[in-house]
Amino acid sequence: MRKLLLEIALATALLAGIAPAGAADRLQVVCTLTDLGWIAEQVGGEDVEVNVLCPGEYDPHFLPARPSLARALARADLLCYNGLELEVGWLPVLLDKARNPSVRPGRPGHLDCTEAIAGILEVPDQPLSRAQGDVHPHGNPHYLLDPRNGLAVARLMAARMGALLPEAAGRFAGRAEALAAELVPRIDAWQEVAAPLRRHPLVHHTKQWEYLADWLGLELLGAVEHRPGISPSPRHVDDLIDRARRAGVRTLIAAPWNHLDVARRAAERMHAELVILPAAVGSIPEATDYPAMFDVILARLRATVPQE
Ligand SMILES: [Zn+2]
Incomplete structure (x- = not known):
């Protein structure tokens, strides 16, 4: 009975030219890291659906690029990643496999969260070679271990989500500020x-x-x-x-x-x-x-x- 009612409601909505509310309306966000996934959920709320590629217990330097991860990326409207080559061993491979133009480099659905970071540490002043190990040639990528950077990333995500889903832009911005209001006193306390x-x-x-x-x-x-x-x-x-x-x-x-x-x-x-x-x-x-x-x-x- 419930299913039938739901179908009637859906059919009515479609007849009226209104898209049914549900997963299809939500912005599909894929984040490489759990930290980014958490931030995306706080900022996106019910306007987004978030998937994370690298489980928290895996070293993100060395994630195996499994096909299931490319499938998640194939459906995404927005990819948020750490950048500074942290994911260089697997994200380019997944992007190729996913064949999703929306999240390719240069598109609005492709968000390198490094854009939010003002003070990148250890930017080398000379070119590095791979002989020096799995180095990060554009600087140290582990900026999310400073919560002030997490907050900067939240605001960046809010702006990008708002550009992709303008009707929810105000809600994204509001949630990012609510997160700031919650985090700032905690940052002081941790210090x-x-x-x-x-x-x-x-x-x-x-x-x-x-x-x-x-x-x-x-x-x-x-x-x-x-x-x-x-x-x-x-x-x-x-x-x-x-x-x-x-x-x-x-x-x-x-x-x-x-x-x-x-x-x-x-x-x-x-x-x-x-x-x-x-x-x-x-x-x-x-x-x-x-x-x-x-x-x-x-x-x-x-x-x-x-x-x-
Ligand atoms: Zn590293």
Whole structure:
């Protein structure tokens, strides 16, 4: 009976020339990363349907380009991606397979979220070669680990969603501002939690945490795997361990997808504790959304220094 009523309602709407409200009217948004997916959902609300390509527990540097991911992209009105070559190993392949002109480079449905970022870190002043590992030749791409950048991305998404679905533009802009109103006080609170951490230098396992450190004023002494995708030389590790001991480093931070056995051995040799931090929404179960990810990061870091 319900199905019949629904069909009648649909037929009436079609006869009246009104498109039935539902999934077909919503902007189909595909995001490469879970952090971007969460932001897109906050900004898009019921006006969008969001799909995420890289699950939170996968290292986005090395996602396998499976056919199911290309199918999601084939239906998309808008692709939002991190950029700075974070997804270079798989997104171009998927874009080719998807054969969807709407999301090709240069089209309004193709959004490199780097556009929102004012201060890109580590932009090289000379060309790099692949021999230096899985380097990011246009600068460090891990800007979403600074929540102020997440907020800038939200506003960028709102503008682009509004251009693609003008009747909802006001709602997109309003939701982005509501998100800002929620996040700004939390950003202040996280900065306060971090204050005692500023006197304690850290080592990170792979180059991932520069934006977090830059935002919170933390000192990163170096990375164990300083060339992503390439095993570090014993000499580099020995040198880093030596410097870490002299600096009194007590914490080595790692993403859940890092080589944790290698990280654990390095931490032991530094007389430091290995602390695993969520590097993406969903990378550990507690990081249920973007603000929760920072709650966990700050709580775990704060627990490494004595209460004062
Ligand atoms: Zn990276």
